[in-house]
Amino acid sequence: MNKPVMTEEQLLAQPAEAYMSEEQQAFFRDLLTRERESLRERIDEEFQALRNNDNIPGDAADVGSAEEHRQWQLRMLEREKKLLDKIDESLDRLANGDYGYCEETGEPIGLRRLLLRPTATLSIEAKERQEQIERHVGET
Structure with missing residues (x-):
């Protein structure tokens, strides 16, 4: 059975010599993994919303407004994808011992x-x- 990951308070209470110990690495691995999962879910939801809103009928103002919202969603997805890449890079650095x-x-x-x-x-x-x-x- 896996040992529970420490809390943020426990992490900050550790002595300086414990920096990036196995426990601290496990804490950040868990934190990054949870952030990654949450971000993946948001990206999937946004992508699905974009697909569902592809052909919205309406007057020119509705179409323009929908297109502006679509462009905003695409920019947000791009930022979230970049963050997902940074999380993956951080997890790689953790695996290589370079994290922190x-x-x-x-x-x-x-x-x-x-x-x-x-x-x-x-x-x-x-x-x-x-x-x-x-x-x-x-x-x-």
Whole structure:
């Protein structure tokens, strides 16, 4: 029988030396898997809704409004698909032992950041540097 996954409070109460221990990895694996399942269900529901609304008869305003809603749904599906890919990448990093460590510096990303954004690949400092560079490049 599988050992129950710890709670968020238990995770945060662990000492720094326990960072990305088997227990912590199990916590994030469970969190990412649940997020993945929930996201898959939403994507399937949205996709089905798009299919069901393909040929809505009506006047030009109704058709235009329906098309605008359809475009919004497609953009949302695209964003959710990108998130699904990030979740899969995070699960791969967990399997490889790279999860929880900054891709740029190799330093721990931190439990609080991972709880807020389980798909994070950069520490806060590295992310801020990346955003500063993007702003600087955008200004030129």
